[in-house]
């Protein structure tokens with residue numbers, strides 16, 4: 001095995017990930033950051049210089065256990081002090097297991113600023129993974145907002161609360177959405193100002209009125225095929241329209257597409273590559289190569305491994321490959337890996353992927369080779385304001401610019417939770433994978449609720465919203481510093497009178513930095529219990545990610561977890577993972593062995609939710625932690641002790 005050296009600088013750069021220029025966090029001028037490729041058993045050595053100038057930074061290596069190097073986990077306030085501007089920190093750790101991983105910022109909402117990249121671990125020399133393929137592609141999925149992360153975080157901690165919205169809703173649209181006029185869209189051709197006037201003809205006055213709306217003029221009169229009329233118009237039956245056949249048109253109650261999903265850092269804002277095939281879409285016009293569609297160049301009748309990871313800020317995603325006609329999703333995929341663990345192979349038409357998860361699927365290029373196909377990514381679990389992100393599967397020797405002849409595969413409805421559940425339930429450990437201990441030493445039940453604290457909107461776990469302390473836990477626990485974080489053990493359960501199906505009767509909760517201390521080498525079950533959020537009839541998906549461990553997913557259920565559900569736990573072939581979802585109003589049970597000395601975050605991987613307190617801290621075997629590099633301890637109480645020469 002080798003040591004692989006990298007020298008990185010994190011800094012803001014200009015980029016146009018969705019054809020709109022913004023600033024984002026790049027590494028060595030790149031977005032997404034460089035891909036790390038290593039072999040199982042290798043040591044990764046990243047010398048990270050912070051060139052953000054005015055704020056700290058850390059990088060978390062998602063899915064890497066950090067056995068023996070807990071200070072390299074890259075979690076600000078937990079495993080290390082944030083790296084100051086112009087300072088350098090060395091992340092040095094081993095990658096033990098082949099698989100598809102990624103890395104990302106873990107300080108404030110820096111992940112959502114674009115601070116992420118892929119980390120791919122191949123099998124060690126002389127070893128092989130238990131499946132074969134002819135080639136591979138790496139797809140790192142994310143969502144992208146036009147609002148800066150500073151704008152987003154201030155909104156989340158303001159009264160009244162300002163939600164970040166579905167990906168990239170701009171302000172004009174947000175204003176517009178409060179009072180949406182019916183929308184009429186002219187499709188399939190570029191609408192010019194003169195054409196628009198002609199079409200509008202008899203409704204001219206209404207259109208003129210609309211010019212004073214918050215929507216900018218460019219959008220109204222620009223080359224995009226959009227315009228609005230008010231008051232409500234069911235269908236525009238102007239004779240001009242009929243003349244213009246084959247223009248399709250219809251009325252909408254929804255505003256324009258407002259989100260950008262990115263594939264390998266590239267997407268198209270408010271337009272679709274498949275506009276000519278999808279009613280209601282705008283054609284993309286940009287020629288910027290930052291946002292050119294991703295093309296997967298394949299040969300017919302081969303098998304490819306697609307490595308798919310999601311580092312979205314908010315969105316849950318669905319991925320399918322094909323075209324909508326003649327059959328629905330005409331490339332099957334065989335799932336073989338989840339979060340760096342082999343799963344019992346199973347075949348699907350589409351996969352769901354939540355933030356923090358990764359999969360490998362095998363794709364066989366067995367369709368008509370004279371066509372190219374769509375790889376389509378849609379939103380799950382939250383009502384999308386977005387059209388799907390598209391990449392092109394290019395069967396060679398076709399031209400990569402030959403667009404598929406029919407529209408992308410039709411994604412399941414965003415709220416078809418049965419579809420999502422049936423996918424999750426099919427993920428099982430591959431034969432021969434490590435089995436869980438047959439019983440646990442401790443069970444912690446974590447109730448997930450949306451709350452209010454002094455009028456601020458928060459998320460809480462057993463009525464405690466996580467507030468990180470100024471001194472990272474790893475240092476303060478290792479050196480037994482007093483009063484570095486809130487004392488006392490957080491609750492192991494929640495009151496039996498709590499009704500998970502209804503909004504909280506008393507939504508008030510408290511903030512704390514207290515931590516769960518877990519006996520070293522003990523086996524712990526965690527039941528993640530979902531509940532109704534603040535609004536009636538709302539319960540959301542939350543993907544929970546555990547640092548420092550893989551865990552077995554023992555089971556899922558609807559409603560409130562009950563003691564009798566224990567009998568249904570899968571102890572035979574539960575999958576090992578590092579991220580798992582709770583479905584609306586449901587529970588998920590996991591088991592892990594606390595065999596990794598350190599302090600580890602366990603949290604919802606939705607970036608704004610973590611920011612709103614949706615996480616807990618697990619500490620185990622901290623007395624076995626080796627010598628923490630001083631550079632990880634330079635802040636808070638450990639920083640002061642270093643200055644006074646009081647740390648060993």
Ligand SMILES: O=C1O[C@H]([C@@H](O)CO)C(O)=C1O
Pocket residue numbers: 161163533540609
């Ligand atoms: O944390 C969240 O806040 C909003 C909403 O509940 C309040 O605006 C939302 O959809 C979340 O997921």
